[in-house]
Amino acid sequence: MLNQIILMGRLTKDPEVRKIGEKQISKGWFTLAVDRPKYGDAQPQADFIPVVVWRSTAEFVGRNFHKGKQVYVVGRLQTRNWEQDGVTHYGFEVSASEVGFADAPQKQGGQAKGNANTTPNTTDGVPAGDIFGDANGFPDDFPGFGSDFGDEEVDEDTLPF
Structure with missing residues (x-):
């Protein structure tokens, strides 16, 4: 089975990075605005994709990525669920294994x-x-x-x- 995703887009706001757990592992997350292809006279549209990064990658992202920065992300798509008010909600996020700058x-x-x-x-x-x-x-x-x-x-x- 193969689960790999490659995205390029702009950060919608500065990433958040925190130390979590007993071992104080760095976890970071941000939202990537990825443009959809434009066909004909259609208005431009974007998808807003949540991305999570861990350990040294999270620290790198926290130091170097800022709102509006164009970046690329390589990782896997994963689903997650949570309960709120007695209702189970489902969502997705990209767990990034590689991130980098895409701006000139x-x-x-x-x-x-x-x-x-x-x-x-x-x-x-x-x-x-x-x-x-x-x-x-x-x-x-x-x-x-x-x-x-x-x-x-x-x-x-x-x-x-």
Whole structure:
């Protein structure tokens, strides 16, 4: 059986992190707003997905994630139930095993946010060789294949596909 979910969205508010239980294990939770695909003239819609994280991942989330931040989550979908006023309620949440930043690095005045001294080998505050490192925001993955292919004739019989 396979139960894996991958989501990318924005945090609806700052995550909550607490120590729980006798062993004081870190538990964190947040809600992720995930856009639905837009078809035609339909108004944009989002699903609001509860996410729970544990231990060092919870501590990482508490230190680094904030409202509005775009993040990705990898984990499993799980159901839970609780009783309230004599009625059993059912819900779901994502138990995340991996979380990370999905935003592009933000620049302020030609420097990346944060301490530029922590990023060696930088150009304009962005690490050299980083996928966001060139003037257009992306590296030239295919040198020589720009909008101008030159005057060369391509023999289709020599193409490998």
